[in-house]
Structures are given as structure tokens and as C-alpha cells.
Amino acid sequence: MLGAVETRSVSPVFVGRAGELTALTEALARATAGEPQALLVAGEAGVGKTRLIEEFLGTARDRGAVVAVGGCVELGADGLPFAPFSTALRALRRLLPDELTAAADGQEGELARLLPELGDPGGHEPSDEDSTARLFELTVRLLERLATDRTLVLVLEDLHWADASTRHLLTYLLRTLRRGRVVVVASYRADDIHRRHPLRPLLAELDRLRSVRRIELARFTRAEVHRQLTGILAAEPDPALVDEVFDRSDGNAFFVEELVVSHTSGCAAGQLSDSLRDLLLVRVEMLPEDAQRVVRIVAEGGSTVEHGLIAAVAGLTEDALIEALRAAVGANILLPVPDGDGYRFRHSLVREAVSDDLLPGERSRLNRRYAEALEADPALVRAGERATRLATYWYHAHDPAKALPAVLRAAVETRKRHAYAEQLRLLERAMELWDEVPGEVRASLRPVDCADSYPPLARCAQDPDARDSATAPLRHLDLFAEAAVAARLSGQRERALKIGRTALRLLESGEEHDPLRAAWFWTERARLQSNLGRGDGAEEIARAQDLVKGLPPSAVHAVVLVAAAGWGMLRAPGPEALAAAERAVEYARLVRAEAIELSARLTLGTIRVAAGDREAGLAEMEEVRARTTRLGHFQEAARAHINISSALEGLGRSREAVGVADAGIELARSRGLVDSAAWIRGNKAESLFSLGRWDEARTESELLLSSATSSKPRGSAFLRLAQIAAARGETPTATARLAEARAVFGTRDPIPQYTLRVAQVAIAVAAAEGRLADVRAELAAAADAGFPPGTHRYGWPLVLTAVVAEADSRGLPAAEEGRAEALATVRRCVRALATPAPVWAAYAQRVSEELARAEGRESAARWAEVVAAFTPLERPHQLARCRHRLADALLAEGGRREEAAALLREAHATAVTLGARPFREDIELLAARARLSLVAEQRPAAPAGTGEDAFGLTPREREVLRLVAAGRTNRQIAQELFISPKTASVHVSHILAKLGVGGRGEAAALVHRLHLVDARS
Structure with missing residues (x-):
């Protein structure tokens, strides 16, 4: 119309x-x-x-x-x-x-x-x-x-x-x-x-x-402005007009339109101000007075304003309002909203110009009238917009007593929508208004006014005498608590930390006194310190525990104890952590806080498994998983899947762990729990690696990198990819991924489940590059840090990787210095590690025999026992490694060639399946040296009498290699073999190329590992 x-x-x-x-x-x-x-x-x-x-x-x-x-x-x-x-x-x-x-x-x-x-x-x-x-x-x-x-x-x-x-x-x-x-x-x-x-x-x-x-x-170019003017005027424009409009608009399409309107309305060009605001207001000022008034009202009401709300604020008769709106729409200033009952400016620049032209008193008066109209008839706007718009209107009306309650109600609505950044802005506005509001207005506010928005933990911190939190008035500190939570949930952790520090200063200054609230803020600060990599939060949790001592039971007690138990579960899962978890469960039950109780029980079950009470711990966690699922507490149910799958992997039950992880990922995805799914996926990748399903583990880790929203799951993915790359001989990739993992985990909060895994992969990469000194340094650092209960699952692979590097370098002169100390460190680690499941007992047997190999006293009989220990376990990589070592020992003892060949064939098949290139090559070289046949494609053994070995080394090159392995320089080799240094250098270059190694150190390590020559000098 x-x-x-x-x-x-x-x-x-x-x-x-x-x-x-x-x-x-x-x-x-x-x-x-x-x-x-x-x-x-x-x-x-x-x-x-x-x-x-x-x-x-x-x-x-x-x-x-x-x-x-x-x-x-x-x-x-x-x-x-x-x-x-x-x-x-x-x-x-x-x-x-x-x-x-x-x-x-x-x-x-x-x-x-x-x-x-x-x-x-x-x-x-x-x-x-x-x-x-x-x-x-x-x-x-x-x-x-x-x-x-x-x-x-x-x-x-x-x-x-x-x-x-x-x-x-x-x-x-x-x-x-x-x-x-x-x-x-x-x-x-x-x-x-x-x-x-x-x-x-x-x-x-x-x-x-x-x-x-x-x-x-x-x-627009001048030609395009010419076409635009032709369309607007429906005729060929005068060239002078085109030049004038193009110069004044500088090719801006909207300014072209405004200039044409002013021209066709009879305004001479010289009458237009050079000010953009004046240019945009020309058309508004040509409207009738009522229409101008309506335009000013709409400009202050928001991007879109409902017809009923305009009518309530304008105070015009229905006919006068329609005529005013008709004039504004006819002038192409306002537009009806499609599929709605409201109006908006055709271009936001005009709205901004009109709004800026309002007088300060006029602006506050219009906002007050909007607020009053909306309070009188809330149905004038959509329910989802009502609270935010009312808060804005009252705030800009400069009425703190009305604005503060409205802002708090808007904060409720934004939190319900998970719009935490907007909630934080509203709460900061509430804190700004707090001191401007009369005391009787503040006293009338109750936590119930904030409904679901009020932080459950801060609500727990009401005065002990106030059994029902709704009866206690809202306090300034409650706003700080709410704002701290909103800042954390919106990812603004630095802001959350600052808000918490301010609250704690108020509490410590005596201006406010409430040990429960203080304990809550210290617990929140511990979480933020850890998340920001500023520390482990131990000091903050200790402060919180001191504050709640001797006070009547409350949910805050339980929250503090859950935090202490969680800290211990990750960093020191010993008796203190177990006791804290048990007390947290007890306190949560006393105050009937079931959500906190379930969280505490899950932590308790995890600690029990780490402490050796395996079946009871798993049963506790399973009960929590079932209960949280029934209650619809899907976040905690997903955490149960995380902890259960991790615990099963720690017990060597990797196939079960994958099943639990799959169920957890499905639950998390169906409920949109993105980060929970990432944590579970990291556990699944770990179990898949253990099961020898390395391609699947890599796929899961890559998916994890693309989906995780928090840092530690990403760090785990980097570590898993580094581990797979190292095992497959992709050393540059492993090095890069390891560096990314180190950057994620940092050094300020050393959590054993991360530091030990980082050290294990670092040892594997250093060993692959022949950096034995770095292997020993990583092992010594891990031994000094210790192996808390439950960390055997990370400790045994770490110690095994280090001792294998020592055994592989036996006989290498450069490795002899410091070997005794390194092997003593291995034994110290072994004494500190538990074997709570068959898989870790098997690891202990292999470590023991690798120690024997490093000292030149290995035996086929003992390797056979290690193979027997791994055979019933689903650890194909470890079993293949042990079969390879048993075959080598059998051949070294001079017999049972058929048995050795069968072992090598089985190990080779596994290595091929895993894509473990260095391991596969070791097997092939051992088979070639022993003249044994493998089922898989192999480097053919050199025919007898050719004077070459499996690498194609000539007798002279084997002599040179023996001296390289003994640590001789090219000049020393030349003197001993009566050849020129240049000829020695050429021989060394050829040898390195034939062996496929990057340097003399790697060549020496290969010589000793595969017994290629008699390396004794």
C-alpha cells in the first residue's frame, strides 16, 4: 500500500x-x-x-x-x-x-x-x-x-x-x-x-x-554512476549533473541516491552542506512535522521497531500515525519490515544521522517512553527480545533504579541462550549501576530474581543462617561471582581472573566478610590459573580448604573438596586425593547436592582404579554414568565415558575401552558436546594405537585436531601423531608434532599423564636420530619427577623406549660413557612402577630382558618367556618386537633356525601391517644376514661367494664401517688402512648411502643393533 x-x-x-x-x-x-x-x-x-x-x-x-x-x-x-x-x-x-x-x-x-x-x-x-x-x-x-x-x-x-x-x-x-x-x-x-x-x-x-x-x-566509476542516474531519472541525465553527482558522491551508490533526491526536490547544490550528516538529513527535514517526529522515535528504538511500540511512544492518533509513517515510507526513509509488523530505516546511515541529531535530553526522554510503554504492555515486542531491549531503554533513560533490575533480568535471558559474552557485558553494566542505585532498591533484589542465571556455586555461598538462598538479598559479591562465571564461559579467562581478584580484595579488606564466598572464588581462581597455564592451582585450593574448615556442611564444602580431589587425581593420585574425594561425596549427600555428588563419585572411582581398587572403582564410575544419563546430565555422563575408557586402557583392556569410547562419542555428538567428544576421541586413539590399529588411531587424532575446542585434547592428538610418525620412521613429522604438543602442555603445570607421555615420545624421536644423550636426559628428568600411582601406563612405555635405545647402542664407544648411570636410572624407575594388570607385567618382563641385552647377557629362554607373556594380550606391536628379539637371540646362540624364521615371518607381517618401516627393515636385515626367507617381499640375500652382504657392502667397505662404528675419523681410518683420507671419505659416503642413514652416529648404531660387522677395534 x-x-x-x-x-x-x-x-x-x-x-x-x-x-x-x-x-x-x-x-x-x-x-x-x-x-x-x-x-x-x-x-x-x-x-x-x-x-x-x-x-x-x-x-x-x-x-x-x-x-x-x-x-x-x-x-x-x-x-x-x-x-x-x-x-x-x-x-x-x-x-x-x-x-x-x-x-x-x-x-x-x-x-x-x-x-x-x-x-x-x-x-x-x-x-x-x-x-x-x-x-x-x-x-x-x-x-x-x-x-x-x-x-x-x-x-x-x-x-x-x-x-x-x-x-x-x-x-x-x-x-x-x-x-x-x-x-x-x-x-x-x-x-x-x-x-x-x-x-x-x-x-x-x-x-x-x-x-x-x-x-x-x-x-562506482563515472560510467556506472551515469547508468545509475539514468535508471533513477528514467531519462538520460545531463552530463553536468553526472559530473556534479559523481564528484560529490565519489562513486558511493547511496550518496548518489541522496544527491539526486535533493536535486529533484529543488535544492541547489550549493545549499547542501559538505557534512555527511547534513546530506543525509536533507530528506528527513523535508517531511511533515509528525513524520519527522516518528522518524526520530524509530531512530532511537533500535534497528527495527514494532508498529505498536511506535504508536505507544509517539502518542499520535491512529490516523495521524499512519499518515506520518506513509510520508516517511513514501520518502524512502523508512521501510516496512517484510513478514512483520514494524519499520526500519532503508539505510542505517540515515538512522545514525537522525540519532546523532537528537538532543541529549531528547534521547533519554525517548528511551524512558520506550521503557514505560514496554513495561505497560510486554507483548509489544517478541518475548526473546523483551528483556534486553527493556534493559537498554532504561539504561539510556539514565534511571539506575529502574535499569539495574532490568539489566539483571536481561542477564538471565542471555545466559539461558548461552550468550555468555553478552551476559558479561550486562553484568558489568549492573556493577557500574550498583553504587548509583538507592540502598532500598538493592535490598529488594533477591537471587531468585536472577533465576537460572545465578551461579549455582555462588548461590551455595549465601549466609549459613539463610537456609533458603531466595530469602537473602542479592549482594555486590554475587554480581562478581556471576560475572566471573560468564567471563570464563565466554572464553575471557583473563577477565574472569581480574574479576575474581577484585572480589577477593573486597573480602580480604573486611568490606565484605564471607568465608564461603571467598572459598568459592579461590576455587574458581585455581581453575583459571590452570587453564591459563599460570600454575597448577594447588595454592588456591589450599586457601579454599582452609576457609571452609570448621564451618557447617555446605555445597561449597563439597565443591572445594571435589576441586582438591580432581587436582590430586591428575597430579598426585594418592591417599590425600582419595580422602578428599570421599569427603566430597559425603558433604554433597549431606546438603543434597546430587550433581556435585555425582561429579565427586566419578572422581572417586577414577582415583580408586589408580590406587589398585580396580573393580570397585570401575563399578562406581559405571553407576555414575548410568545415573547421569537417566537424569539428563549429559555433560557429566560424557565425562564418565572419558574416565571409564581411560581407566580401561590403563588396565590393558583396550578393546573394551574402544567400545566405551564409541558409545561416549555417539552420546556427545548427539547432544552437541563437542569438547567432550574430543576428549573421548583422544582416549579412543590411544587404545587403537595399543591394539595395533595405527591408521585408525591417526584418523581419530586428525579428527580430534579439527574438532577440539580446548587445548589439552589437541595436545594429546599432536602426541599421538608424533608417536605414530616416530614408529613409522617419519622422524621430521614426529619432531614437528612433538614440538606442537610441548607448546600446548607448557611447563607451569606438570601433570604426569602429559609430561610422561611427552617424555616417552621425545625419547623415541631422540633414539631414532641417534641422540643418546637426550634419551638419557629425558629419562633422568622423568625419574626425578617420579611416577605417582596410576601412571604406570605412561611410565612403562617410557622406560622401555629408553632401555631399548641403550640396548641398541651397546658396543658403541660413544655410548659407553654414562651407560652404567643410565641403566641404574632404568632400574630405579622399574622399582617405582606398579604392574596392576597382565599387560604391565609383560612390559616389566620385556624391560628386564632389554636391560640384560644392554649389558650383553640376554638369553633366548628369557625372551621366550617375554613372548609368552605378550601372546595372549592384544598388543601386536610389542609381541612382534619380542618375537624379533627372540629370533635374534636364537640365531646368536647358533641354532633353531626354523623357529627363528617362523618368528621373523610373524613379526614381519605385523610390521608391514602397522607400517612400521624401521622395524620392518630391522627384521629384513636380520633375515638377510641369517640367510632366512620371509614371506613378505624382502631384499634378497647376497649369493654366496660375491663378497657382498645384504647391504651390498664390499669387504673393504665393511672394514671401513668397522672403524666408523669404533668412532674413528676419516684421517684415522686412512692411517689404519694405508689409504688416503680422500679415499676414506669416499668409502664413508658410499657406506652411508648403502645403509640409508643420515650420519656416522646412525651408521654406528645400525652396526651394533644388527651385528653387521665385528665392531671391536
């Missing part, structure tokens, strides 16, 4: 942008073929981003695509969390109601945080670091399911206004969208992205993604 009277300022002809439109339509074609596409459209304000996208969307609709558009909202300083995604999903629900209902089936409550129409997002389990990732994962899966049978175009406009939650969700979407017929197009103002703009880091990250394409819109 209103469109018919619109002032013509927009060209009906689409001008320029042919290349950009082609890029968009090509992306649409690729997405239709099943390859998701992502594009960023950038350009300065008014350059034509929206018009380009509108043209593209017309093409997309013509080709049968489903289009959903959402725009970021500029609402004062407080963007609505997830606004563009909520708007787009609402459009999809309108266009595809049945399909969206089916795609969201079972996850309506979680997805309602983005689309409230799906249900109530309340009643959820306590928030955690995984909650946002869970929501993001479910959103991506929803879009993928919707795009299975149709092409979906998702447009997100005005990213320069995007809230932090929207930016994070967009990043996650573009990083993880792998299937479905989806095109994601996002636009932003390039000229708004200053050096400190929050969108800048996101753009830098997206630039590194090869799957994201950026389209930059330049200003």
Missing part, C-alpha cells in the same frame, strides 16, 4: 557488480551440487552491498533455493545475542515448518536458545565450557539436515554490529560446515572495521580458511 507513493531514488536497473554477482551465482551452483559455500561481502557504508545481495537472492529463489535472511541488530551498545541467526531460523520455520520440526526433533529445548518458538530453553543442566559449543554444533547439524534435499541460502547482514556470540557461532559454522547444499553469505561495512573493532580478529581467522571467499565492493 505504501510502496505506491514511494519517492523514486533507487534505480530499477542493477548497475555494475557483474563479476561479484557471478561469484555469488557460481557459489550457488556449487552448493546445489553438494559443496557448501561461504562468502563475505565487504564494502563501505552505502556502496551497494544490500542491493547486490538482493539481486543474488532473486536469482537463488528463481533456481528453487530457500532463502533466509537475518541482520545484526544495533541496539545502543547491546546487540541482541544471536539476532541474525534467530531471524534467519524464524524465516526457515515459516518457510519449512514441517522440515524444521523434524530436523530439530529431540533438541528443541537446546535450539530454543536461538529460536524461542521451539520451546522453553530453561530447566537445563548447569552451564559449562561445553554448553556454547553444544548449541553451535546442534545449529550446524540442523542447517545440514535442512539442506539435504534443497539448496539453502543463509544471509547474515551487518556483521560490523554482530555481538560476540553471533561472531563465535558464525566462525564455528564456517569451520565445521562440511556437507549439505548450503550457501552462507555475510556482509559488513569495511570502513567501520578499525584496528580494535571486535570483528577484525574474526575476519583474520576467516581469511585463513580456504573455504571462505571474500568479495570487496569498490565505489
Whole structure:
């Protein structure tokens, strides 16, 4: 109705942008073929981003695509969390109601945080670091399911206004969208992205993604401005007008439109101010007074304002309001919102100019009227926007007494939506308002006012005499607690640490006195210190424990004890950790805090397994897994899968561990627990490696790197990849991955399950490169640090790798110095390591025999016992290694060649299957030296009488090699063999090439390991 009277300022002809439109339509074609596409459209304000996208969307609709558009909202300083995604999903629900209902089936409550129409997002389990990732994962899966049978175009406009939650969700979407017929197009103002703009880091990250394409819109050329004017005027423009408009607009499409309007309205060019604001206000100032008033009201109401809300604030009669809106729409200043009952500015630049032109008192008065109207009739806006908008209106109305409760209610809503960054901004605003609010208003606030948003742990810290936390008034410290949690959950750990420090200063200064709250803040600080790599949190947990001593039982007691038990479980799983876990369970039961109790029981079960009470510990963890699943506490249920699969692997029950891990990954994925799935996947990769399924272990580790959102699972993936690479002879890759793992784990919080694994892989890489001194240094450091209970699973592989390196270097002159000390260190480690399961008893036997080999006293009989110990266990790599050693010992003792050949064939088959190239070559060389046949393809043994061995070494080269192994220089070799130094150098070069080694040290190690020559000098 209103469109018919619109002032013509927009060209009906689409001008320029042919290349950009082609890029968009090509992306649409690729997405239709099943390859998701992502594009960023950038350009300065008014350059034509929206018009380009509108043209593209017309093409997309013509080709049968489903289009959903959402725009970021500029609402004062407080963007609505997830606004563009909520708007787009609402459009999809309108266009595809049945399909969206089916795609969201079972996850309506979680997805309602983005689309409230799906249900109530309340009643959820306590928030955690995984909650946002869970929501993001479910959103991506929803879009993928919707795009299975149709092409979906998702447009997100005005990213320069995007809230932090929207930016994070967009990043996650573009990083993880792998299937479905989806095109994601996002636009932003390039000229708004200053050096400190929050969108800048996101753009830098997206630039590194090869799957994201950026389209930059330049200003129009003079020829394009000429075409635009022709379309607007429906006639050939005067060349002088083209020159004037082009000069004044500098090719900005929107400025061209405004200049044409001023020209056709009779304004001479000289009457226009050089100020951009004045240029944009010309059309507004030509409106009738009522229309100007309505435009000013809409400018202060937000990016889009509902008709009913405008009517309530304007105070005009219905007819007068309609006429005012008709004039504003006819002048192409306001536009009706498609599929809605509201209005927005046709261009945000005009809105900004109108808003900036308001007087300070006028702005606060309008905000007050908006707030009063919304309080009088909450149905004027959507329920999901009500709290945030009301908080913004009251804040800008400069009424602290009204603003503080509204801001707190808005913080509740943003936390329910897992928009923790926005919640933090609101809470910081609440802390800013706190001292400005009269005491009686503050006294009227209750924790119940914050409902689900109030941190459960801070709520536990109410005064002991107040049994019901809802009866105690909200305190300033409660805001600090809430803000600290919001900062941590939004990934702003430094900010969380700063908030906690401020709270603790208030508590320690005597301004506030509450040992329970102080204990909670110290416990939170311990977690942050560990997460930031600032320390292990031991001092902070000790402070918290001191604070709760002697106080009546409370949930805070249980939380502190759970933290202490968790610290001990990871770093010192001994009697103190066990006692702390038992007390945590007891205290949680006393105060009927079942969620805390289940967490404590899971920790308790894990510690019991490490302490040797294996079956009781596993049973405890299994009970927790079942109970948390029934209660819907899926985060804790996923943690149970993590701990159970890890415990089973520690007991050598790797096949069972893989089964538990698979079930856990399925649970975590179905519930969007992205980081939990990553932790479980890391455990699965470890068990797959143990089972000899190395290709699968590598695949799982690579998946882990692409999906983990926290650092330690990524570090585990780097370590596993380094371990596989080292075992397969890919030493440069192993070195690089090991360095990445070290960078992740750091040195400030030495947790044995990480430090021991890093040391084991470091020893393997050093041994492969012939760096025996580094092998010994790593072993000595590990021995000095010790092996706490439960770390045998990491200690035995570490000690074994080190002692094998010693045995392989026996007889090497350079290795003799320090050997006795190194072997003594091995024995010290052996005495400290437990053998709580058959697999570790087998490891102990092999370490013992490798010690004997390092000292030249190995025997075939004892190697046969080691082989027998590994045979019933699912450790194919270890069994093959022992068979190889037994075969070598049999051959060295001069008999049983057929038995040795059979052992070598079995070991060789395993080495080939694993892809363990160095091990396979060792087997082949031993077989060639002994003239034994292998089933697999091998280097043929040299025919008798040729004077060459399996490496093709001549007798003279074997003489030179003997001297190389003895540590002689080229000059010394030349003197002993009566040849020139140059000839000796040539011989050494040929030998290194034939052996396939990188240096004299590796050649010497190979000589001694394979008994190629008599190395005695």
C-alpha cells in the first residue's frame, strides 16, 4: 500500500557488480551440487552491498533455493545475542515448518536458545565450557539436515554490529560446515572495521580458511554512476549533473541516491552542506512535522521497531500515525519490515544521522517512553527480545533504579541462550549501576530474581543462617561471582581472573566478610590459573580448604573438596586425593547436592582404579554414568565415558575401552558436546594405537585436531601423531608434532599423564636420530619427577623406549660413557612402577630382558618367556618386537633356525601391517644376514661367494664401517688402512648411502643393533 507513493531514488536497473554477482551465482551452483559455500561481502557504508545481495537472492529463489535472511541488530551498545541467526531460523520455520520440526526433533529445548518458538530453553543442566559449543554444533547439524534435499541460502547482514556470540557461532559454522547444499553469505561495512573493532580478529581467522571467499565492493566509476542516474531519472541525465553527482558522491551508490533526491526536490547544490550528516538529513527535514517526529522515535528504538511500540511512544492518533509513517515510507526513509509488523530505516546511515541529531535530553526522554510503554504492555515486542531491549531503554533513560533490575533480568535471558559474552557485558553494566542505585532498591533484589542465571556455586555461598538462598538479598559479591562465571564461559579467562581478584580484595579488606564466598572464588581462581597455564592451582585450593574448615556442611564444602580431589587425581593420585574425594561425596549427600555428588563419585572411582581398587572403582564410575544419563546430565555422563575408557586402557583392556569410547562419542555428538567428544576421541586413539590399529588411531587424532575446542585434547592428538610418525620412521613429522604438543602442555603445570607421555615420545624421536644423550636426559628428568600411582601406563612405555635405545647402542664407544648411570636410572624407575594388570607385567618382563641385552647377557629362554607373556594380550606391536628379539637371540646362540624364521615371518607381517618401516627393515636385515626367507617381499640375500652382504657392502667397505662404528675419523681410518683420507671419505659416503642413514652416529648404531660387522677395534 505504501510502496505506491514511494519517492523514486533507487534505480530499477542493477548497475555494475557483474563479476561479484557471478561469484555469488557460481557459489550457488556449487552448493546445489553438494559443496557448501561461504562468502563475505565487504564494502563501505552505502556502496551497494544490500542491493547486490538482493539481486543474488532473486536469482537463488528463481533456481528453487530457500532463502533466509537475518541482520545484526544495533541496539545502543547491546546487540541482541544471536539476532541474525534467530531471524534467519524464524524465516526457515515459516518457510519449512514441517522440515524444521523434524530436523530439530529431540533438541528443541537446546535450539530454543536461538529460536524461542521451539520451546522453553530453561530447566537445563548447569552451564559449562561445553554448553556454547553444544548449541553451535546442534545449529550446524540442523542447517545440514535442512539442506539435504534443497539448496539453502543463509544471509547474515551487518556483521560490523554482530555481538560476540553471533561472531563465535558464525566462525564455528564456517569451520565445521562440511556437507549439505548450503550457501552462507555475510556482509559488513569495511570502513567501520578499525584496528580494535571486535570483528577484525574474526575476519583474520576467516581469511585463513580456504573455504571462505571474500568479495570487496569498490565505489562506482563515472560510467556506472551515469547508468545509475539514468535508471533513477528514467531519462538520460545531463552530463553536468553526472559530473556534479559523481564528484560529490565519489562513486558511493547511496550518496548518489541522496544527491539526486535533493536535486529533484529543488535544492541547489550549493545549499547542501559538505557534512555527511547534513546530506543525509536533507530528506528527513523535508517531511511533515509528525513524520519527522516518528522518524526520530524509530531512530532511537533500535534497528527495527514494532508498529505498536511506535504508536505507544509517539502518542499520535491512529490516523495521524499512519499518515506520518506513509510520508516517511513514501520518502524512502523508512521501510516496512517484510513478514512483520514494524519499520526500519532503508539505510542505517540515515538512522545514525537522525540519532546523532537528537538532543541529549531528547534521547533519554525517548528511551524512558520506550521503557514505560514496554513495561505497560510486554507483548509489544517478541518475548526473546523483551528483556534486553527493556534493559537498554532504561539504561539510556539514565534511571539506575529502574535499569539495574532490568539489566539483571536481561542477564538471565542471555545466559539461558548461552550468550555468555553478552551476559558479561550486562553484568558489568549492573556493577557500574550498583553504587548509583538507592540502598532500598538493592535490598529488594533477591537471587531468585536472577533465576537460572545465578551461579549455582555462588548461590551455595549465601549466609549459613539463610537456609533458603531466595530469602537473602542479592549482594555486590554475587554480581562478581556471576560475572566471573560468564567471563570464563565466554572464553575471557583473563577477565574472569581480574574479576575474581577484585572480589577477593573486597573480602580480604573486611568490606565484605564471607568465608564461603571467598572459598568459592579461590576455587574458581585455581581453575583459571590452570587453564591459563599460570600454575597448577594447588595454592588456591589450599586457601579454599582452609576457609571452609570448621564451618557447617555446605555445597561449597563439597565443591572445594571435589576441586582438591580432581587436582590430586591428575597430579598426585594418592591417599590425600582419595580422602578428599570421599569427603566430597559425603558433604554433597549431606546438603543434597546430587550433581556435585555425582561429579565427586566419578572422581572417586577414577582415583580408586589408580590406587589398585580396580573393580570397585570401575563399578562406581559405571553407576555414575548410568545415573547421569537417566537424569539428563549429559555433560557429566560424557565425562564418565572419558574416565571409564581411560581407566580401561590403563588396565590393558583396550578393546573394551574402544567400545566405551564409541558409545561416549555417539552420546556427545548427539547432544552437541563437542569438547567432550574430543576428549573421548583422544582416549579412543590411544587404545587403537595399543591394539595395533595405527591408521585408525591417526584418523581419530586428525579428527580430534579439527574438532577440539580446548587445548589439552589437541595436545594429546599432536602426541599421538608424533608417536605414530616416530614408529613409522617419519622422524621430521614426529619432531614437528612433538614440538606442537610441548607448546600446548607448557611447563607451569606438570601433570604426569602429559609430561610422561611427552617424555616417552621425545625419547623415541631422540633414539631414532641417534641422540643418546637426550634419551638419557629425558629419562633422568622423568625419574626425578617420579611416577605417582596410576601412571604406570605412561611410565612403562617410557622406560622401555629408553632401555631399548641403550640396548641398541651397546658396543658403541660413544655410548659407553654414562651407560652404567643410565641403566641404574632404568632400574630405579622399574622399582617405582606398579604392574596392576597382565599387560604391565609383560612390559616389566620385556624391560628386564632389554636391560640384560644392554649389558650383553640376554638369553633366548628369557625372551621366550617375554613372548609368552605378550601372546595372549592384544598388543601386536610389542609381541612382534619380542618375537624379533627372540629370533635374534636364537640365531646368536647358533641354532633353531626354523623357529627363528617362523618368528621373523610373524613379526614381519605385523610390521608391514602397522607400517612400521624401521622395524620392518630391522627384521629384513636380520633375515638377510641369517640367510632366512620371509614371506613378505624382502631384499634378497647376497649369493654366496660375491663378497657382498645384504647391504651390498664390499669387504673393504665393511672394514671401513668397522672403524666408523669404533668412532674413528676419516684421517684415522686412512692411517689404519694405508689409504688416503680422500679415499676414506669416499668409502664413508658410499657406506652411508648403502645403509640409508643420515650420519656416522646412525651408521654406528645400525652396526651394533644388527651385528653387521665385528665392531671391536
